[in-house]
Amino acid sequence: MENFALLDSLKKKPFIADLPLCTVLMEDKEFPWILLIPRRSNVVQINQLTEEDQIQLVREINVSSNIMEKLFVTDRLNVAAIGNKTPQLHIHIISRTQNDSLWPETVWGQKMEILQERNLIERREKLINSFAQESIKFFQRD
DSSP states (O other): OOOOOOOHHHHTSOEEEEOSSEEEEEOOBSSOEEEEEEOOTTOOSGGGSOHHHHHHHHHHHHHHHHHHHHHSOOSEEEEEOOOSSSOSOOEEEEEEOTTSTTTTSOSTTOOOOBOOHHHHHHHHHHHHHHHHHHHHHHSOOO
16 A cells, blocks of 8 residues: 555645545635545656556546536536645646636636635535445446
């Protein structure tokens, strides 16, 4: 087993699920926003993953994107692996609408509202339940 650890800045984010490759965490911002972090040590870029892990990552991004579109009103999904400030490979998946406070600008470097505790709990529970159901369907091992 690989000696994987989340960076301290990622450990503070609410946990949603463990998929076969990635840990899923949630941002507490006004937009529905999750992070997929491949559980691989010393990897900061997608091309540093093995080919098998790259394929699995795409599958997990697809499943996660479908969950986000199913749970939240979404005009556009923003999917990105930037990592300039957090040097551990992580993929952002953000549900955006044309009516959101920053549309059509990107979220990077913008001031955003933090979710109120009640809304944070509700959003987290919806995500946890959906990931549990989808994990059974898509990642079940024979």
